[in-house]
Amino acid sequence: MLDTLILSRIQFAANISFHILFPAITIALGWFLFYFKLRFNLSGDPIWMRAYRFWVKVFALTFAIGVVTGITMSFQFGTNWPGYMETVGNIAGPLLGYEVLTAFFLEATFLGIMLFGINRVPAKIHTLATFIVALGTSISAFWILSLNSWMHTPAGYEMIDGVAHVTSWLEVIFNPSFPYRFSHMMVASGLTASFLIAGISAYRILRGDAKRAPKLTLKTALTVACVLGPLQMIIGDMHGLNTLEHQPQKVAAMEGVWQTEKNVPLLLFAIPDEAAKKNHFELKIPNMASLILTHKIDGEIKGLNEFEGNHPPVAPVFWGFRIMVGLGLLMIFVAWFSRIKLWKSEHLSPWNLKVLFAMSFSGWVATLAGWYVTEIGRQPELVTGILTVKDAATDIAPANVGLSLSLYLIVYAILMVAYLHTVFLMARGAVEIEEVSYEEVRKSNMQHENSDEVNHV
Amino acid sequence: MFSAETLAVIFVGLMGLSIFLYAILDGYDLGVGILLPLENQQQSDNMIASIGPFWDANETWLVLAIGVLLIAFPSAHSFILKELYIPVAVLLIALILRGVAFDFRMKAAFSHRPTWDKAFKVGSLLAALSQGYMLGMYIMGFEYSWQSTAFSLLSAVGVAAAYSYIGACWLVMKSEGELQKKATKWARKAGRFSFLGVLAVSVVNPLINASVYERWFSLPNMILLLPMPAFCFVLFLIVDRLLKRMPFQDDVSCWIPFVGAIMIFFLCFNGLAFSFFPDIVPGKITIWQAAAAPASLSFILWGALVVIPCILAYTCYSYRVFWGKTKELKYY
Numbered sequence: 001m002l003d004t005l006i007l008s009r010i011q012f013a014a015n016i017s018f019h020i021l022f023p024a025i026t027i028a029l030g031w032f033l034f035y036f037k038l039r040f041n042l043s044g045d046p047i048w049m050r051a052y053r054f055w056v057k058v059f060a061l062t063f064a065i066g067v068v069t070g071i072t073m074s075f076q077f078g079t080n081w082p083g084y085m086e087t088v089g090n091i092a093g094p095l096l097g098y099e100v101l102t103a104f105f106l107e108a109t110f111l112g113i114m115l116f117g118i119n120r121v122p123a124k125i126h127t128l129a130t131f132i133v134a135l136g137t138s139i140s141a142f143w144i145l146s147l148n149s150w151m152h153t154p155a156g157y158e159m160i161d162g163v164a165h166v167t168s169w170l171e172v173i174f175n176p177s178f179p180y181r182f183s184h185m186m187v188a189s190g191l192t193a194s195f196l197i198a199g200i201s202a203y204r205i206l207r208g209d210a211k212r213a214p215k216l217t218l219k220t221a222l223t224v225a226c227v228l229g230p231l232q233m234i235i236g237d238m239h240g241l242n243t244l245e246h247q248p249q250k251v252a253a254m255e256g257v258w259q260t261e262k263n264v265p266l267l268l269f270a271i272p273d274e275a276a277k278k279n280h281f282e283l284k285i286p287n288m289a290s291l292i293l294t295h296k297i298d299g300e301i302k303g304l305n306e307f308e309g310n311h312p313p314v315a316p317v318f319w320g321f322r323i324m325v326g327l328g329l330l331m332i333f334v335a336w337f338s339r340i341k342l343w344k345s346e347h348l349s350p351w352n353l354k355v356l357f358a359m360s361f362s363g364w365v366a367t368l369a370g371w372y373v374t375e376i377g378r379q380p381e382l383v384t385g386i387l388t389v390k391d392a393a394t395d396i397a398p399a400n401v402g403l404s405l406s407l408y409l410i411v412y413a414i415l416m417v418a419y420l421h422t423v424f425l426m427a428r429g430a431v432e433i434e435e436v437s438y439e440e441v442r443k444s445n446m447q448h449e450n451s452d453e454v455n456h457v
Numbered sequence: 458m459f460s461a462e463t464l465a466v467i468f469v470g471l472m473g474l475s476i477f478l479y480a481i482l483d484g485y486d487l488g489v490g491i492l493l494p495l496e497n498q499q500q501s502d503n504m505i506a507s508i509g510p511f512w513d514a515n516e517t518w519l520v521l522a523i524g525v526l527l528i529a530f531p532s533a534h535s536f537i538l539k540e541l542y543i544p545v546a547v548l549l550i551a552l553i554l555r556g557v558a559f560d561f562r563m564k565a566a567f568s569h570r571p572t573w574d575k576a577f578k579v580g581s582l583l584a585a586l587s588q589g590y591m592l593g594m595y596i597m598g599f600e601y602s603w604q605s606t607a608f609s610l611l612s613a614v615g616v617a618a619a620y621s622y623i624g625a626c627w628l629v630m631k632s633e634g635e636l637q638k639k640a641t642k643w644a645r646k647a648g649r650f651s652f653l654g655v656l657a658v659s660v661v662n663p664l665i666n667a668s669v670y671e672r673w674f675s676l677p678n679m680i681l682l683l684p685m686p687a688f689c690f691v692l693f694l695i696v697d698r699l700l701k702r703m704p705f706q707d708d709v710s711c712w713i714p715f716v717g718a719i720m721i722f723f724l725c726f727n728g729l730a731f732s733f734f735p736d737i738v739p740g741k742i743t744i745w746q747a748a749a750a751p752a753s754l755s756f757i758l759w760g761a762l763v764v765i766p767c768i769l770a771y772t773c774y775s776y777r778v779f780w781g782k783t784k785e786l787k788y789y
Binding site: 075077 | 511520523526529531535538543553554555565566764768771772779
């Protein structure tokens with residue numbers, strides 16, 4: 001029989017994993033929409049409005065699932081992890097509160113105007129609403145990543161009678177790992193959205209969509225991916241160095257280093273064996289891990305032996321890291337390869353399109369793998385040096401948690417099928433619609449000239 | 458700045474405001490969901506269109522309410538949510554179902570629309586019922602007995618009726634023609650059920666809680682408080698009479714039932730708040746025992762004082778943008 005602790009952990013992991021998939025798209029997709037709207041305003045070319053109208057529907061659907069699955073999170077702190085709020089509530093509470101106050105209301109209210117208000121507000125206000133929705137999603141990410149980072153690298157607090165009290169809010173919010181984690185997540189969202197846009201656009205072209213819109217969005221998304229991919233590598237490297245400084249046991253697990261040593265090789269493949277405290281079937285590049293982590297060939301890396309009984313489970317962290325990095329490299333390669341092809345010939349070959357289509361949701365896999373590395377990597381602690389996961393757990397009956405967990409899993413499975421099904425259905429629907437007509441161009445030119453008035457008609 | 462005692466009162470006020478706004482705002486859109494006529498596609502579309510631009514922001518008040526409870530009264534948050542574990546899980550699943558059904562019904566294959574409509578209706582109903590059940594358990598001080606279960610079930614039905622009532626009044630204001638006539642009938646029926654519900658809760662609550670009885674039926678409180686239930690009754694009556702004669706020429710006063718329902722909600726909410734203040738968990742924990750550290754509360758208070766007026770302002774703006782009768786809900 002599974003106990004309450006493990007069931008609560010599975011439930012939290014399931015909820016947060018399912019939830020993050022949707023913000024991972026919408027954070028950046030919001031900015032894409034703003035860009036499309038801006039290009040339309042500047043050029044008056046209705047093709048940008050076409051792109052906007054298709055992707056705003058995907059945005060709305062994704063956003064809705066993100067919102068409703070996010071609500072469950074705010075309840076779970078109380079239902080399943082009472083010790084968390086009792087110990088660090090003075091810090092977690094206000095940060096979550098600011099997220100609700102400065103982000104949730106903003107995005108939710110202006111989303112209504114953005115989705116349904118285009119004929120009811122002046123064009124400029126609609127563009128502003130699009131901007132505010134994008135800004136809202138980013139502000140939301142700011143607060144939640146600040147709190148998450150604080151759990152990894154707490155700062156600006158003191159412990160009084162076992163409860164954390166704040167000494168400096170600036171140090172709490174901008175704690176040591178926050179800048180890296182925040183930029184890493186923002187760029188991850190950028191890549192996730194780029195590959196989704198590229199993938200769905202490729203899918204439309206493969207289905208015989210000869211219109212300008214999918215070509216345009218494909219090109220835009222690939223360009224963004226080409227820039228963000230390498231940028232993510234640099235940020236990831238900086239984030240890794242920061243982790244090495246604050247959570248060396250996590251890095252040791254990521255690299256599969258059992259003994260503290262110099263000239264550590266980079267393991268491309270290995271099967272970590274926690275019982276024997278070593279790896280099997282190592283495939284390695286000599287000195288490479290030392291070089292990456294310390295920027296010196298003979299740099300010393302602390303091994304797991306220094307954290308006996310207090311380090312995370314090695315295999316999931318080790319493998320999560322390899323999946324994330326491997327996928328990241330593949331994304332960079334595919335993005336650059338496809339973009340250069342597109343630059344040279346204006347068309348992509350069918351198999352190239354198929355690859356992009358297959359990678360539509362590659363950002364999801366990489367993002368999840370990355371989060372598993374960082375969150376499993378902080379085990380057995382919940383808040384570094386303050387609270388262990390075990391001490392935060394609830395004492396309610398396992399049957400209750402089992403019931404709620406089963407309900408969530410069923411609903412999530414249905415939602416995932418429905419979501420994927422619907423996104424591709426919308427893409428197929430977009431294949432059928434007509435190319436931008438002469439009438440549409442004329443109307444949009446008129447709008448462009450005296451944009452504020454005509455929009456009401 | 459403020460003392461710990463004052464901060465606790467301010468935050469319980471803030472939480473009260475969020476809960477009250479949630480009950481009205483998500484109340485009407487859950488009510489619209491409960492009333493959804495599955496057999497009439499056109500009317501379903503119009504009804505959902507009337508709440509389309511708002512439901513997401515409406516639901517955010519729940520997140521704020523639970524957030525304030527979490528921030529300001531962490532031990533009460535843990536206590537209440539642990540006691541209500543299963544109804545909370547049901548509520549969350551119901552809100553998920555309803556929220557996504559809203560989008561899927563328009564975007565998924567046309568043949569699936571009736572299924573998503575059903576999910577929308579069931580989700581709305583379940584959410585209302587579970588909230589009512591939780592309210593009942595809360596009033597009963599989380600006691601486990603058959604009386605308390607029976608009372609909570611009654612409260613569940615009462616809240617579902619009240620949401621249908623305010624939802625129907627919303628539709629009377631936002632719709633026209635056949636749908637408006639239908640909404641008028643729903644509003645009258647739901648109004649009567651709500652009245653019975655309010656009556657039942659008002660009678661049972663003081664009977665089972667000695668301290669509540671003491672508060673309401675001692676002099677001079679009794680005389681001072683009498684206008685509250687009396688006014689509530691009069692409001693129900695006025696709205697019902699008005700609905701009977703609706704619609705009027707040019708649809709004048711179509712907004713009165715909705716405002717009347719809001720006032721009824723306001724009175725009931727105050728009645729409950731008066732019954733329990735300053736307890737955050739009735740008979741067990743007061744707001745001062747549960748309050749978080751003053752430094753943390755001050756930090757969030759300054760932000761809230763700046764941000765909440767902005768939220769109210771742009772919420773009003775959004776209602777102004779979508780003012781008037783709902784036509785068709787369309788992207789672009």
